Amino acid sequence: MPHWIEPHPTGIYVRPADAWIDPSVPQARALVTHGHADHARGGHGHVWATEETLAIMALRYGTAFGTPVGYGEEVRMGGVTIRYVPAGHVLGSAQIVLEHAGERVVVTGDYKRRPDPTCKPFEPVPCDILVTEATFGLPVFRHPDTGSEVDRLLAALHAHPDRCVLVGAYALGKAQRLIGELRGRGHHDPIYIHGALERMCALYADFGIDLGELRPATGIPAKDMRGHIVVSPPSALNDRWSRRLPDPITAMASGWMRVRQRARQKNVELPLVISDHADWDELTDTLREVAPSETWITHGREEALLHWCMTHQMRARALEMVGREDEDEG
């Protein structure tokens, strides 16, 4: 008999609830873990997600639709009890906990274990089946302490008062977290932001996340941005947009920055290893802690994690999911 949860290339189907988790094609009923485009697509009939995720989807895809589900709240759907639990990835991100026929399945979505001033921390939920990501599923990925990375950014800024530091950070999540981390490190100067970040930062503020004074980086003289931090989406780092800035030091906040060649390819001068995904130690520690009897790996470098599970007597399989990692690359 097939299991009541079925992995498909386009998402995870929860048969008794007739609902899909993070489907990559429009479905009538979708359970969405968080707002990144590779998990939250437009065009679904009805969406269940946290209030924050729904707001993010409304911002990106237009009209609001769907049922908000608060963290910890229980939803019953065709004999399945569904709960959303903080995943610590971005604002509103959730693990989806499903219980049916005496079995508990946790779908992590994307997650991380370290503190993030812009979202609730990950809560481990013991379960029978854990469906996990593996974006940084190689032991070379071990994110350093966030505070020391932010300090390197501030040191570069203070060493070059005539220049600005331009940080590439993904528009949803990373950009706001970076700003939050800077504030937490005592940096209260105005931060200039690319136009593509404005609405998302405003949305975070609406949810009570204080990002301090943000100013648009457009339409002001370059010299006003000297000695300041400018945040833009990674795609704008080396593009025409950045020509307006005063001799920028190019930085990028991403877990991939740990590997020299990756940073060099992106023309980055100041690579900051700041990630919203679990690193290798977080992935393996979580597996130990949650202790599922079976692990399914959705996307990333699943081979290494599979091998690790095998050598630790844990049952695991890789799912062939399509279209992941399109937007949030770490």
Add this chain to the structure above:
Amino acid sequence: MRAFSQLLDGLVYTRSRNGKLDLIANYMRTAPDPDRGWALAALTGNLDLKAVKASAIGEMIRDRTDPVLFEMSRDYVGDLAETVALLWPKREDQPPEIDDATLSLSAVVDRLHAVSRAAAPAKLAQMMDHLDASGRFALLKLATGGLRVGISARLAKTGFAQAFNLDVDDVEECWHALSPPYTTLFEWAEGKSDRPDPAGTPFFRPFMLAHPLEAESVDLTDYAAEWKWDGIRVQIVGTGEQTRLYSRAGDDITGSFPEIAAAFRHHAVLDGELLVKGEFQGGQEHGGAAASFNALQQRLGRKAVTAKMMDDYPAFVRLYDILLDADEDLRALPWEQRRAALETTVPKLDPHRFDISALIEATDFESLADIRAGARDAAIEGVMLKRRDSPYVAGRKAALWYKWKRDPLTADCVMMYAQRGHGKRSSFYSDYTFGCWTDEGELLPVGKAYSGFTDEELKWLDRFVRTNTVNRFGPVREVEKSLVLEVAFDSIHESKRHKSGLAMRFPRIARIRRDKPPHEADTVAGLRRLVS
């Protein structure tokens, strides 16, 4: 170790020369002794450690990680030292990504000096436990003897000089009187002692360089003319006991050309062109021949040279000038007197490895122009003009020496691909690959250029690339084959590296030919006829 590992990281990621100099200068000012001295040794390639073999590193990591995970990681990262540095598992009681500041660079150097081959893996492992990923990478690179941060010894010395407001040439002059960790050098730099005395050591003197000739003509009673040979400028410094070869940047290249150093036992400092024997450029009537620059290139940038390399590409030096004759400094003398001294010196040298650059006999400037025009057939780059009364002075001084290159060749080519530049140009598509037509009507790439245009033209070219992209391959854009570029180049050679079988020397964009339809661009066959 953290300050040093951060410096290395900075040098890897910083593109601009000034940025790199700032990083080095800042480190040299702030790091403690003797750390900074060891760092200077490492950056200038003067840190002589018993190199730990890569196999020792492999052995060390296999004891500590799952071999399958290690192989997967190495496949992903590429570099062995980086892979090991990144996945190094620390002991349970230690925080994973902290440099605990218990290991200074000098402590690392001391231990690496002392370590035996057998004990290397264990000693390294012990040190690895105290470092963060950058520190572990720096340690492994130091241990295996290849920092590879993409800077020359000269740049490191320039950074050092900048830190203490010194003239790099003053540093250079005493450099070879010093040894790591350069205690006396730092004492002098900080004004605590006199400059170390370089007497008796083979140190580098800055080169005299030439301006391009822009005047219509010069008077040959004031200027002497000689051929401009296409090799690399070298300075041979001999003390009678030791001999060193320096490149134009002041880098010690003795190791790449041991046969030259071995053949020179003289006590003198000479300036000349390093060349490979052959018949490509020049001939009997030019006072000698030489192989092409491409042949010399086979010998450049090598740490170790095989006997076969020396046989296949035998090097020699064609001498231009003499700076010192024994201990007598001739640099203040007029060129004519130095030339006379050179002419008496050269016959005393091994004729197999040294000859003299011949002067061109021309009655007046017009006849010199004719001679120069004929030089293309002999594949000679051009003519040098040297004021007969010029002293030998560092750098480019107006009106003393001129280079008068023969006019460039040009070809009309079609832009095929474009790539972004670096640094200030990183938002511009500024590197262009262009091609010419085959007989079958196919475009084949014949070269790549990233200079020659004005800032305005660059903006226009960038826009052209963005609006005419037909394909993207990672950072490379393929463009609509519609734009003709007039490309200027000094010469063109057979090359196996390109599908067209041709390689240009110094290609640059001379003009954008918006007026010219692409099918009227030149052919590969036409270009081949220009091969010298």
